[in-house]
Every structure is written in C-alpha cells, then in structure tokens.
Amino acid sequence: MSSRWLLTALILGGLILGVVIGQLLHDPAYDAADPSAVHAHGTALAIFDFLGFTVFMGLLKMLIVPLIASSVIVGVTSVGDFSRLGRMGACTLAYYFATMLVAVVIGLVIVSMLQPGAPLVDTLGSAALPEYQPDESVRATADAGLIGVAKNLVSQMIPTNIVAAMAKGQPLGVITFSIFFGVVMTLVGARAQPVTDFVNGVFEVLMKMVHAIMWLAPVGVFALLAWTVMRIGLGVFSGAIGLYMIAVLLGLALHGLIVLPLVLRVFGRTAPLRFLHQMRQALMTALATDSSSATLPVTLECATESAGVNRRTAGFVLPLGATINMDGTALYEAVAVVFMAQAFGVELSMIQLIIVAVTATLAAVGAAGIPSAGLVTMVIVVDAVNGSLSAAGGATIPIAGIGLIIGVDRILDMFRTVVNVWGDAVGAKIIDRVAGDGEAHDERPTADSAPIG
DSSP, X not given: OHHHHHHHHHHHHHHHXXXXXXXXXXXXXXXXXXXXXXXXXXXXXXXXXXXXXXXXXXXXXXXXXXXXXXXXXXXXXXXXXXXXXXXXXXXXXXXXXXXXXXXXXXXXXXXXXXXXTGGGTTTTTTSOOOOOOOOHHHHHXXXXXXXXXXXXXXHHHSOSOHHHHHHTTOHHHHHHHHHHHHHHHHHHGGGGHHHHHHHHHHXXXXXXXXXXXXXXXXXXXXXXXXXXXXXXXXXGGSHHHHHHHHHHHHHHHHIIIIIHHHHHHHHHOOOHHHHHHHTHHHHHHHHHHOOHHHHHHHHHHIIIIISOOOHHHXXXXXXXXHHHOOHHHHHHXXXXXXXXXXXXXXXXXXXXXXXXXXXXXXXXXXXXXXXXXXXXXXXXXXXXXXXXXXXTTOOOOOGGGGGGTGGGHHHHHHHHHHHXXXXXXXXXXXXXXXXXXXXXXXXXXXXXXXXXX
C-alpha cells in the first residue's frame, strides 16, 4: 500500500511541477527555427523531449504490441465459451458507440450555449488567419469521406502482413490476428496448451515490466508537462480561443465526471469515486503522455491489479478501447467544428448539427491509427457539413480555419486522452459485470479498495 501511494504522490508532484516549471520557462518570443533564439530555452526543451518522449514514452510504446497480442489472446482463451465471447464483443461495441454519441451531444450543447466563436466574426475579416492546409495524406483520406475512413479501418483490421503491422505499431491488425489466433487455440484444445501457457507467461512478464517502468513515471510526466506548457504557455486561456478551450474542457468534465460515473454506477454497480481512485495512475499517465495507446500498459495494470477487473475481460476490452473508443476525441471534434462555424459567421441548422454529431462519432472510430488522425477527423467533419451547407446554398466553413485552433490542440489533447482512457476503464468494469461471467463481480480486496470521498 505504501509503495502505491508513494508512486501516486510522486506522479502527481511531477504533473504539478511540470506545469509550474514549464510556465516559468515559457517565452512567447522564442522561435525554434530562428538560429539566434536563446540557446538555453532550446536546450531545456531538448532535455524535456529526451526524458519525456525518448525515454519514458519510448519504454511504454515498446510494450504496446506484445502486450496487446498477449492480453487479447489470454482474454479470448480464458473465455472459452464463444457465445460468451460474442456477447462480450457486442456489449463492448454498443457501449463504445453509445458513450461517444452522448459525448458529442454534450459538446454540441455546450458550444451552442457559450458561443466561443462569436467574438471572432468581426475580426477575422481584417486579421491575418493562421492558415492550415492539410498535407497530401490527410487530404486524400479526408476526400474519401466516411467511406474512405471505413476502408482504412478494414485495411488496418486485416493487414496483408501481420509482422509488418506489428512493426508499424498498428493495433487493430494485432487485435484481429490475436482474436483469430486465440479462437483457433481454443478449438485445437489440449495440443495448444503449451502455447497457452507460453502466452500467459509472456503476459505476466510484460505486466511486471510495466510495473517497473512506472517508477520512471514521475520524471516522465514532469518532462512531458514541462515541454508542453513551455511551448504553449498558460496564456492561451485568454480571449476567444480561451473560451473555446473552456467549452471543450467543460464538455470533457461533464462527460468524464458525471455521465461516465453515472453509467458505471447504474450498469457496473461500482462506486465511481473508488474506481476513479483505483485508476488514478493510468489517468495521470494519460494526461502526460497524450496517448491512449501509450497508456494502455498502465491501464491494464490498474484495471486488473487495483480495480479487480478480470484479466480475460480487461485483455479483450481495453486494447480494443484504446484503438476505437474515443469519447473525448469525438466531443472535441464536434466542438471545434461548431466553433469554426461561429467564428466565420456560418449558421448551422439542426440537420447540420446532426451531421456533425454522426460524422464526428463515426470518424473518431475510423480515423484510429491514421497519421494526424485528429486532423483527418476534423477535415472529414468539416467537409460533411460543408456538403450540406452547399446543397442549401449557404456559406461554408473554410478548412483553413483549423489554423485558429491547431496551436492549442496539444494541451486539449491531453485532457481528451484522459477522458478516452477513463471511458475505456469504465467500459471494462461494466462489461466485466454484464458480459464477463454473466453475473456481478465483487471487487477484490486490494490495498486501494478502501472507499474515498
């Protein structure tokens, strides 16, 4: 108990210290491309980059592919009953799409009420617009619309070379192969038992490796937060862009602190504060790493070791969730598109808001694994809305408007990643109860199981 509390305190201290140091070192005049820029500033950024991205993130990402493969295979072979596996898969997908749609609706309501883009209508005509022009890969994927996203999703699920997919870190292909492999292992029976024992052993070793890496988390999260705040600065919260950020953060808070806990209480029969407390290290890691996939090793450890989620359920639900369950991302994309419409004085009807909701939900799933996935998703949503606006003979939203918000994307991505990971964890706990064994689970007594709050 003392070691877990010590690690949590150190990670939290790293988060706070990183924000403070990053703000103290922030220099709005610094330009990394300028040879005459202050050398000390660039050196500090390079040190934070090395400690945060090269060392800490590198260690976590190193484990992602083997951990996904072993955890999914262990989960599938542990279930045994294929009817139960099918029920688990159906419940998991239903939960993912339902919560993403709810998140998008929350975002649309908040951005429509706060109107963060309205103050920019009179200034954008004369002010220089920080243009964003998507590169060829983003534009090609976005031009194909949702059909292109669906094709990309299927191509990732069924790779022509599983070894190449693993080398590229494409999780959907690894998940598909691992599910197929686990099912056939179960059908083979006793002759596959040595392979089953081997995979279980690999999974146990990887979880121990995750536990060891977590002791580097305080330094890693400090470096990542300091790097982020040092480059952006907390001054971004001022003005219209600040109001836009507040709209996103408020939506994420409502979804993460009210909707998901309520769903957890009703369907998972679990105390939300206790479960939040048990998943605390995963959520703090998500905030710092800005990546659901990089956080997956920590999420698996917290869910199985602290929160009492069965390993077969966690091994199936969490890797899938880290790839396609994007509550925070879907909410963010919806808010961003409506904000741009407000900033350029484009009126959106109820039909167009529905298009935003549906497109943001589907694109958040289908864009998983695409380079610049968030930008692809946003371009797709904007194009879908513009198609409806053009048909109605109205003004459209300039794609270049993404330049207004791209500068603050990193800091918002940190918080939407937290909501993504929290949604995955809540889903694992709920699915474990309603579809894991077909009955409720009591939480295992652990050092972290005492209620708080």
